[in-house]
Amino acid sequence: MDDSITLKGIKEGLLVTVKPDGRWSDLTGRLITLIDGQGSFFRGAQVTLSLGPRELRRHELANVRKQLEERGVILKAVLSDSDATLDAARKLELRTTLHVTELVEEQSEALELRPPPIDPEEYGSPGVMVKRTLRNGRTIHSDGHVVVVGDVNAGAVIVAEGDIIVWGRLRGIVHAGAGGDESAVVCALHLAPTQLRIAGYITISPDDKQRKPRPEKALVRNGRIEAVAWE
Template structure:
């Protein structure tokens, strides 16, 4: 997924690490929708752990130039620094985050499960039923102060079909996750909007991770190695909910009832 966001000193363009060509096409299409909106601004391109070629840099310059944007610098790992110098651009160092072999395996397994779900639905087979905890007498959840996660990532954008967001840590999305989009985090996932796509929390194996959404109508939910899917269309009782692992399966609760559960019941 290609992201375009504002900074105090201009714009930052984040391109998908494993699909730079496709990311440039997405960027061009987005800028074409507002051809003069960013005119006169400058941008830094963030490639994450990817190392672009000079050809990619040239294409990026051209795409930005068509919208009146000047490419000012590159951001990424140490391998990008030499490229920035050779291209006459500024360089911004970014920490290089590498997933463990187990985390990469889980992400690959997640991708396979997503394809399997899509194939079963094309064949008209039923999805995994939505799971609910037994009703209990409502009560106010206890409030407690917690320290913000140091590696939380915040995105203020709606993810459309075909877009993906991966992060080591927690992810907070202010926007919707549309069908066909996916969010993968090694920690919790919080969506201030409608979650209708695919969400995988605890991607490195943490079954204590949870998925929160203002409206939870996912194509697929996954927490660590646990997986569940449902048909979200047609729900009329949309309200804030949380998905967590309880008694060896993914359970969905009204957010107001989260405080009813003892800590042990959310991890067994």
């Protein structure tokens, strides 16, 4: 049994304790899987993250908050021994103690009518940017998106859990949504991959050399991969 993440009900909602070792992206992935695995059980829950000495930056916290929000789970507070993490949490207007939580809670309940604040900043999702031609024999793995400014030559391989965007010719092998995300897409100025996979689907390029290349986007639709104009 994996004990890197533990959940515990407390007065303030749900206390999620994440062990201080291991890759953050793996752990958040695990947390999300945990939540998804429970259906709508956690919907509306208020979560306090207890992180120990782990140092996190603002966008990392913002990302996990966004992922939780998408599942109807609200990140309320972050408990940490790291000043950097606490600082990042404060910048995101997250609470950093359980105590004050209660006090502020009452206040905010009194001001219920105020609309939620709009966050003017975007925190984006993780990705890899490659500013050169990927030649035969090169492989890129990413648990986010991959953007290539240049060509992806035959024999090069890209495996991404997110989308793959190629600002150039795509002739290699690509796998978008490698973690199973069927909404992932592959875009290229000239889409002519040796093989293209999205989640569990797989296809090859049609054999129409004569056609003038145009920017295309490949996506899963009606149970198969289709290429449409990329506009």
